[in-house]
Amino acid sequence: MSADQSVPAPPRRVRPPGVADRYRALLAAGSGTERVEFFSDAVFAIAMTLLVLDIRVPDVPDGGLGEALVDLTPKFFAYALSFAVIGINWASHHRKFRVITGFTRRLVQINLLLLLLVAFVPFPTAVLSEYGEVTEAVVLYAATVAAISAVQAWLWVAARRAGLLHPAVDRGVYRYLLRNSLVSAVVLAASIVIALLGQPLAAMYSWILIWPLSFLAHRAGGRRPADLEPAGD
Amino acid sequence: MSADQSVPAPPRRVRPPGVADRYRALLAAGSGTERVEFFSDAVFAIAMTLLVLDIRVPDVPDGGLGEALVDLTPKFFAYALSFAVIGINWASHHRKFRVITGFTRRLVQINLLLLLLVAFVPFPTAVLSEYGEVTEAVVLYAATVAAISAVQAWLWVAARRAGLLHPAVDRGVYRYLLRNSLVSAVVLAASIVIALLGQPLAAMYSWILIWPLSFLAHRAGGRRPADLEPAGD
Amino acid sequence: MSADQSVPAPPRRVRPPGVADRYRALLAAGSGTERVEFFSDAVFAIAMTLLVLDIRVPDVPDGGLGEALVDLTPKFFAYALSFAVIGINWASHHRKFRVITGFTRRLVQINLLLLLLVAFVPFPTAVLSEYGEVTEAVVLYAATVAAISAVQAWLWVAARRAGLLHPAVDRGVYRYLLRNSLVSAVVLAASIVIALLGQPLAAMYSWILIWPLSFLAHRAGGRRPADLEPAGD
Amino acid sequence: MSADQSVPAPPRRVRPPGVADRYRALLAAGSGTERVEFFSDAVFAIAMTLLVLDIRVPDVPDGGLGEALVDLTPKFFAYALSFAVIGINWASHHRKFRVITGFTRRLVQINLLLLLLVAFVPFPTAVLSEYGEVTEAVVLYAATVAAISAVQAWLWVAARRAGLLHPAVDRGVYRYLLRNSLVSAVVLAASIVIALLGQPLAAMYSWILIWPLSFLAHRAGGRRPADLEPAGD
Numbered sequence: 034m035s036a037d038q039s040v041p042a043p044p045r046r047v048r049p050p051g052v053a054d055r056y057r058a059l060l061a062a063g064s065g066t067e068r069v070e071f072f073s074d075a076v077f078a079i080a081m082t083l084l085v086l087d088i089r090v091p092d093v094p095d096g097g098l099g100e101a102l103v104d105l106t107p108k109f110f111a112y113a114l115s116f117a118v119i120g121i122n123w124a125s126h127h128r129k130f131r132v133i134t135g136f137t138r139r140l141v142q143i144n145l146l147l148l149l150l151v152a153f154v155p156f157p158t159a160v161l162s163e164y165g166e167v168t169e170a171v172v173l174y175a176a177t178v179a180a181i182s183a184v185q186a187w188l189w190v191a192a193r194r195a196g197l198l199h200p201a202v203d204r205g206v207y208r209y210l211l212r213n214s215l216v217s218a219v220v221l222a223a224s225i226v227i228a229l230l231g232q233p234l235a236a237m238y239s240w241i242l243i244w245p246l247s248f249l250a251h252r253a254g255g256r257r258p259a260d261l262e263p264a265g266d
Numbered sequence: 267m268s269a270d271q272s273v274p275a276p277p278r279r280v281r282p283p284g285v286a287d288r289y290r291a292l293l294a295a296g297s298g299t300e301r302v303e304f305f306s307d308a309v310f311a312i313a314m315t316l317l318v319l320d321i322r323v324p325d326v327p328d329g330g331l332g333e334a335l336v337d338l339t340p341k342f343f344a345y346a347l348s349f350a351v352i353g354i355n356w357a358s359h360h361r362k363f364r365v366i367t368g369f370t371r372r373l374v375q376i377n378l379l380l381l382l383l384v385a386f387v388p389f390p391t392a393v394l395s396e397y398g399e400v401t402e403a404v405v406l407y408a409a410t411v412a413a414i415s416a417v418q419a420w421l422w423v424a425a426r427r428a429g430l431l432h433p434a435v436d437r438g439v440y441r442y443l444l445r446n447s448l449v450s451a452v453v454l455a456a457s458i459v460i461a462l463l464g465q466p467l468a469a470m471y472s473w474i475l476i477w478p479l480s481f482l483a484h485r486a487g488g489r490r491p492a493d494l495e496p497a498g499d
Numbered sequence: 500m501s502a503d504q505s506v507p508a509p510p511r512r513v514r515p516p517g518v519a520d521r522y523r524a525l526l527a528a529g530s531g532t533e534r535v536e537f538f539s540d541a542v543f544a545i546a547m548t549l550l551v552l553d554i555r556v557p558d559v560p561d562g563g564l565g566e567a568l569v570d571l572t573p574k575f576f577a578y579a580l581s582f583a584v585i586g587i588n589w590a591s592h593h594r595k596f597r598v599i600t601g602f603t604r605r606l607v608q609i610n611l612l613l614l615l616l617v618a619f620v621p622f623p624t625a626v627l628s629e630y631g632e633v634t635e636a637v638v639l640y641a642a643t644v645a646a647i648s649a650v651q652a653w654l655w656v657a658a659r660r661a662g663l664l665h666p667a668v669d670r671g672v673y674r675y676l677l678r679n680s681l682v683s684a685v686v687l688a689a690s691i692v693i694a695l696l697g698q699p700l701a702a703m704y705s706w707i708l709i710w711p712l713s714f715l716a717h718r719a720g721g722r723r724p725a726d727l728e729p730a731g732d
Numbered sequence: 733m734s735a736d737q738s739v740p741a742p743p744r745r746v747r748p749p750g751v752a753d754r755y756r757a758l759l760a761a762g763s764g765t766e767r768v769e770f771f772s773d774a775v776f777a778i779a780m781t782l783l784v785l786d787i788r789v790p791d792v793p794d795g796g797l798g799e800a801l802v803d804l805t806p807k808f809f810a811y812a813l814s815f816a817v818i819g820i821n822w823a824s825h826h827r828k829f830r831v832i833t834g835f836t837r838r839l840v841q842i843n844l845l846l847l848l849l850v851a852f853v854p855f856p857t858a859v860l861s862e863y864g865e866v867t868e869a870v871v872l873y874a875a876t877v878a879a880i881s882a883v884q885a886w887l888w889v890a891a892r893r894a895g896l897l898h899p900a901v902d903r904g905v906y907r908y909l910l911r912n913s914l915v916s917a918v919v920l921a922a923s924i925v926i927a928l929l930g931q932p933l934a935a936m937y938s939w940i941l942i943w944p945l946s947f948l949a950h951r952a953g954g955r956r957p958a959d960l961e962p963a964g965d
Binding site: 070071074075077078079081082083084085086088090091095098099102112113116117120123124127 | 374392400402
């Protein structure tokens, strides 16, 4: 943590450089992010691919297979929904890491928290596909995805505070990516309230708002000249 | 999307470059495709390896194991078939990406759709191995693989329209790879019709045609001098 | 296949270079093996990690847990055995690919066949741990691992015939790696015969011979001066 | 093994360099650790992601879902615990391999043993979440994680003895990373004794001590000037 020198922090007792500091300095020489990205990609990919295990082969007489497959529609919908959720978060992670130039121990920890939530997605997905419009199922799902979006935003803020963003990332670009994560987190948090008010179906429909709102946030980002100032200070 | 300058598109309102444009320009500097390829490879590999989970250990007295293993033949056949299907699609994806030089947001989206279909394959495989020659099982399987082939072709066409093909890919080479994907899509779509006409077994046999037809398409590609013109215009 | 110019083959009708040939020539420029290795590594790693799914949590009263865990010993043994089998084959694959400099379509196909067998290993492992010393279980397991060893040898022979071995690989080194794969294949094939003769337990014990025999083959390789001649002709 | 020339070993009969030695010398030229790291990362990532498969969707009437999810708390706790255990070990592996410059056959073997234990974690996790405070469940879990920590330490010691540490790793840095692995191993081994004395719950609470003790070990490492001498001799 003492490596995050660009982060404003309360003053602390000065101590001579110790082993841990020298070790960090040694690592900083080749502080590529490849292995962390690779590891993260693997977790995203595995979580996405495990989703299919929740769709079980129906056990019916041969003549009833067509109908049984149609009855699986909520499973197919849940599969596609969560595949898209993880896929979009992977793409967002990908975009961030193309301009994050290094790593601190704290960033690795935040990233592990993100992966813990991503790898958890198959469970709320299975619950949602099984319990349809039950309030608790909708809340569990929305809370998981909202937490993922919030941790994505946290990772991005922490990377900037640690001074690890590529110098070409100006304030506008920084905010553009931050907004993308926050829009999802806010819509999903709102949907939890809607579900708890007894409207789980309306809560699920509200998730669709993420799409147009992200688009509006994106357009808004393109317009404001104030965003064009450098982000480095 | 505004980065796809080589794609002919309806004229749209000109607007000053915004944050999103600057972000894309920033990324374009190092727009390697490694992480997308890696992520795709992981999904292909996991989907292939999960196929084995559908072959359950038989629960019989010791003396009946031999017979029980023989009874699993449809499971073994389905495992090998889907392993080959995903493996061939991986090799095809691999070939395309060796000459795709970069990425747009749209290409990432098409690629995610491809991966969604690839990761879904274990389900129709399990249905086919359980319901043998039932029409719905054959249609579901053929539709999934046909969709994979069609999205492979779409990815390839979109990469060319975005101007992201290596300059050495001339028109003949471009069409050669496109034909490979289209032959599969057409044969599989035709097999869906055959199955729906009440001949699911004939539909399955028709899949074997993909092999000689791909070979013929390949030979045809090698003969026509018109194919030798550059593809870049 | 026409790219494998170093392979002696029956003469065939000469034809003008076609699209497929030009495509192969285009790819040959950057014919790195990274993506194939990566993809193979992923399949090896997933197959190894899926092995644990076969060890099910016992369903007993709290007081019986200790005994129930002891009863799982065959499962633990099978887990460790197959983890070692796949791990050793991964290391062998790794060693080969450090001196294989490129790829032909045929090599990719042989490699996919190898991966199909590796990804299949969890099934014979589960059967072996469930049916202990039943002949069919031992034969299925031995046949799978023997086939993996044989395809490893085939891959290595095919790479040399295609002229894709690093020039520093002389005949002695070539044979050294080939022997490693063949020793396993021969011992396992012999164990199938022993099992079919009604001695499944003796067959399983014979697998242990792979270790000392590999060591002897390795020492023998280090002695023969004839092995020191170049392998390239 | 004969490549580990920096390891003090009993004298052995001198023999002329054989094929195996030449092969090792050939490989030593490009003895990158990328593929081993990659493979290890994949196993870590898959083991972490498979943990979620142990959390099964409850089968209750719609109205009972909330309560059923609350009843799953031990499962959620076990998921997060093991995700953290594997994640921390991945980060530790990552740190070590950033300063390990090459590989011997022995290092690959130790690494495979580490991966065997990591891939096994989902099983003791499932047992612990099912059998709560049963002594055998706590012992199995602690023994698995203690073994992982011990093998991490072994890997690090073996890498140094083989002369494969980056020259900038001095004795203080070497001991700093070694202490990190040993603290966990010792606390977990002690917790096994506590559990066997009939206090499984106290044993589980003792695991929390790893955190402050690691921190103290880390601070201690930063203080002792004796640690600052080079580790290379």
